[in-house]
Amino acid sequence: MTQDWVDSPPRPPEEGKVKLTLVVACALIDVDNRVLIAQRPEGKQLAGLWEFPGGKFEPGERPEQALIRELCEELGIVTQEACLAPLTFASHAYESFHLLMPLYICRRWQGDVTPKEGQALKWVRANKLRDYPMPPADIPLIPPLIDLLM
Numbered sequence: 001m002t003q004d005w006v007d008s009p010p011r012p013p014e015e016g017k018v019k020l021t022l023v024v025a026c027a028l029i030d031v032d033n034r035v036l037i038a039q040r041p042e043g044k045q046l047a048g049l050w051e052f053p054g055g056k057f058e059p060g061e062r063p064e065q066a067l068i069r070e071l072c073e074e075l076g077i078v079t080q081e082a083c084l085a086p087l088t089f090a091s092h093a094y095e096s097f098h099l100l101m102p103l104y105i106c107r108r109w110q111g112d113v114t115p116k117e118g119q120a121l122k123w124v125r126a127n128k129l130r131d132y133p134m135p136p137a138d139i140p141l142i143p144p145l146i147d148l149l150m
């Protein structure tokens, strides 16, 4: 058996250097089965793209805790773990980091959805989500939402 790599065995290109970013996102669903998307504000990474609301985990948080906090900070709503159901998962390699992002669905919350960070918000039918430019990590989340809601 030939082993021409014996002096430099193959290994993943960025071994030990890939930054993993953990983010959690939510498809809020209203009584008409529409989904909420938010436009990332100017000055943020990926500004102008439409996303499922959410954000990064803080140390020690479980996904549901991180999501409840993010929904309160970004949209001024209060929800509970019992109202959050995991739907699917995004995994996307950006240039400088690898994003892992579970997507939850939520149909019940308290308070009015309010753009707390100046972001534009839209309620959209699942089969129209592709009309809005989204971060690459969010695009593969659309088909499971269409399957669920259409």
Ligand code: 9L3
Pocket: 023, 024, 025, 044, 045, 046, 051, 052, 053, 054, 055, 056, 099, 135, 137, 138
């Ligand atoms: N991100 C992508 N899609 C999403 C969310 C909530 C976040 N639906 C990406 C954008 C940023 C990173 O995750 O690169 C962290 O998000 P944030 O903390 O800036 O909202």
Ligand code: MG
Pocket: 053, 054, 055, 056, 074
């Ligand atoms: Mg966010």
